[in-house]
Amino acid sequence: MRTETVENYLKTIYNLSSDNTLVVSNQKLADKLSINPASVTEALRKLHELKYVIYEKSYGTRLTTTGSKLALSIVRRHRIWETYLVKELGFGWDEVHEIAEELEHVKNDKLINKLAEILGNPVYDPHGDPIPDAKGKIQKSNFIKLSEARIKNNYKIMGVTDHSTAFLKYLDKHHLVIGASVNVKSIEEFDNSIVLVCQKKEVNISPKAADCIIIEGL
Amino acid sequence: MRTETVENYLKTIYNLSSDNTLVVSNQKLADKLSINPASVTEALRKLHELKYVIYEKSYGTRLTTTGSKLALSIVRRHRIWETYLVKELGFGWDEVHEIAEELEHVKNDKLINKLAEILGNPVYDPHGDPIPDAKGKIQKSNFIKLSEARIKNNYKIMGVTDHSTAFLKYLDKHHLVIGASVNVKSIEEFDNSIVLVCQKKEVNISPKAADCIIIEGL
DNA sequence: ATTAATTTTTAGGCATACCAAAATTAATAA
DNA sequence: TTATTAATTTTGGTATGCCTAAAAATTAAT
Numbered sequence: 168m169r170t171e172t173v174e175n176y177l178k179t180i181y182n183l184s185s186d187n188t189l190v191v192s193n194q195k196l197a198d199k200l201s202i203n204p205a206s207v208t209e210a211l212r213k214l215h216e217l218k219y220v221i222y223e224k225s226y227g228t229r230l231t232t233t234g235s236k237l238a239l240s241i242v243r244r245h246r247i248w249e250t251y252l253v254k255e256l257g258f259g260w261d262e263v264h265e266i267a268e269e270l271e272h273v274k275n276d277k278l279i280n281k282l283a284e285i286l287g288n289p290v291y292d293p294h295g296d297p298i299p300d301a302k303g304k305i306q307k308s309n310f311i312k313l314s315e316a317r318i319k320n321n322y323k324i325m326g327v328t329d330h331s332t333a334f335l336k337y338l339d340k341h342h343l344v345i346g347a348s349v350n351v352k353s354i355e356e357f358d359n360s361i362v363l364v365c366q367k368k369e370v371n372i373s374p375k376a377a378d379c380i381i382i383e384g385l
Numbered sequence: 386m387r388t389e390t391v392e393n394y395l396k397t398i399y400n401l402s403s404d405n406t407l408v409v410s411n412q413k414l415a416d417k418l419s420i421n422p423a424s425v426t427e428a429l430r431k432l433h434e435l436k437y438v439i440y441e442k443s444y445g446t447r448l449t450t451t452g453s454k455l456a457l458s459i460v461r462r463h464r465i466w467e468t469y470l471v472k473e474l475g476f477g478w479d480e481v482h483e484i485a486e487e488l489e490h491v492k493n494d495k496l497i498n499k500l501a502e503i504l505g506n507p508v509y510d511p512h513g514d515p516i517p518d519a520k521g522k523i524q525k526s527n528f529i530k531l532s533e534a535r536i537k538n539n540y541k542i543m544g545v546t547d548h549s550t551a552f553l554k555y556l557d558k559h560h561l562v563i564g565a566s567v568n569v570k571s572i573e574e575f576d577n578s579i580v581l582v583c584q585k586k587e588v589n590i591s592p593k594a595a596d597c598i599i600i601e602g603l
Numbered sequence: 604a605t606t607a608a609t610t611t612t613t614a615g616g617c618a619t620a621c622c623a624a625a626a627t628t629a630a631t632a633a
Numbered sequence: 634t635t636a637t638t639a640a641t642t643t644t645g646g647t648a649t650g651c652c653t654a655a656a657a658a659t660t661a662a663t
Contacts, residue, residue: 172650193611206651208612213649225611225658256499266493273487281474390620412640424621426642431619443628443641 168213171272174241175200176210177219178271180230181238190227239303244279245271246292246299251282253293260293261335276301295326295345295381313361313372313380316351323348326381334379341370348385386431389490392459393418394428395437396489398448399456408445457521462497463489464510464517469500471511478511479553494519513544513563513599531579531590531598534569541566544599552597559588566603 179199183191193211197204215222219234230238248270252258258266280301283289290306292298297306310325324347327335338344342365350364359374372380397417401409411429415422433440437452448456466488470476476484498519501507508524510516515524528543542565545553556562560583568582579590590598 169649194609202650203652204611205613205653210650252496256496256503258495258499266491266496269491269493270488273484273491275484275487277476278470278474278484281476285474387619410640411642420620421622422641423623423643428620 168210168217170274172210173214173217173219174237174272176214177230177234177238178241178245180220180228181235181242184229187230187235190229192227196228236303239299239305241271243299243301243303244273246296247279247283247286247289249292249294250286250289250298254286259335259339261332261339263293264330264332291326293345294330295324308383310381310383312378313363313382314359314374314377316361316377316382318351318354321348321350321385322382323385324380325383327379328381329379334376337376338380341368342366343370343380349382386428386435388492390428391432391435391437392455392490394432395448395452395456396459396463398438398446399453399460402447405448405453408447410445414446454521457517457523459489461517461519461521462491464514465497465501465504465507467510467512468504468507468516472504477553477557479550479557481511482548482550509544511563512548513542526601528599528601530596531581531600532577532592532595534579534595534600536569536572539566539568539603540600541603542598543601545597546599547597552594555594556598559586560584561588561598567600 193207197207211222214220222228245267248267249263252263299305352362361372363370411425415425429440432438440446463485466485467481470481517523570580577592
């Protein structure tokens with residue numbers, strides 16, 4: 168298997184089950200990778216042979232220790248590059264995902280560690296995702312989703328789980344950036360949409376969007 | 386054809402005939418790409434169909450205007466990255482070639498132009514090779530090889546044509562870096578090796594090495 | 604518990620990009 | 634000019650990584 172293929176599978180499996188408790192379904196993998204489920208089955212069998220995953224037919228998949236290490240190193244590369252693109256090269260948080268998707272496959276530890284050093288070994292990337300250190304150790308946190316927020320409470324935006332340009336530009340427009348303080352004014356019973364107050368302005372957040380915003384109680 | 390494959394073929398054809406006058410042989414291409422000549426024939430037929438090259442059976446290959454533009458953009462990416470790695474990230478000129486070989490395939494003009502801007506739009510890379518500008522325009526020069534130097538003359542080192550770590554480390558050891566002034570003390574009749582004086586020390590250069598050093602008369 | 608819906612797997616195929624060995628073509632030397 | 638050598642192309646074959654359609658297995662619903 169080509170390294171890039173392996174890396175993309177392992178990274179995606181990791182992203183679908185970062186704590187490695189849950190087992191990952193082929194369907195979800197196929198969706199994320201934009202390929203046919205039949206191809207996923209085939210690939211997982213090979214990844215199992217290569218000892219990167221434990222794949223049990225018609226049940227699910229999880230990373231082995233080796234697979235997990237490799238996945239973490241890809242995730243590290245991706246997140247370090249995203250941070251570098253934003254902090255050092257002046258890109259917006261809404262335009263770095265695609266580029267990092269390519270840069271993450273450049274295999275050179277010295278390069279990534281150098282970038283990390285220049286950035287002061289950051290622990291979070293521009294989307295609030297934790298960056299594994301050179302050993303693969305990753306910051307744990309107990310943040311919640313905005314969709315789980317309670318009415319009248321104050322929160323701080325800590326991250327996003329959708330990295331698409333469209334979504335991030337929408338957030339920018341309403342000043343819903345990482346670090347921003349927000350208050351949950353009300354939750355519509357009808358459709359579960361959330362009315363937020365951010366910088367004294369009201370914003371209506373759809374349930375789908377609220378599911379992609381990570382917050383911490385204040 | 387995968388873009389990376391196309392890019393590697395076009396870049397290699399360009400490097401073997403940068404002025405696009407000479408026609409490139411399959412054998413040389415196969416050598417540079419470390420693949421079988423039969424595979425080269427096959428690939429060239431496809432590149433011809435795709436209008437990137439004009440390939441005439443049993444005669445040779447040259448780039449079309451389209452192919453030349455693409456080749457120049459890969460060469461630009463490669464050389465900008467090499468320069469960035471050396472100047473901004475502290476790598477040695479002997480360790481950047483391999484990394485740039487991967488980075489050159491990252492497709493994002495804004496990124497490359499940003500890097501170029503940070504570097505002050507350099508015209509030469511760390512090995513003395515000219516960097517095409519964003520439009521593909523490239524600096525012409527009439528440098529010669531050290532192997533063509535004349536006795537007793539003074540020269541300035543302008544570049545190298547071999548980018549291997551081994552060769553560059555050897556040059557470093559004798560202070561034969563870009564910009565260094567050298568004097569040709571003598572040329573051995575026996576084997577054409579050259580005795581140089583650089584920083585008051587004598588160095589004996591083999592014909593093979595002399596063929597990889599680019600100089601300019603002083 | 605049986606049916607229905609969904610997910611996963613199998614089977615058969617296709618394009619890419621490489622290979623080795625044989626055949627052809629071109630270049631060089633006698 | 635012919636023979637020899639070298640380069641190129643053809644032929645047939647391989648592994649990868651994807652596909653569609655059909656079959657099988659699992660899960661959910663009645």
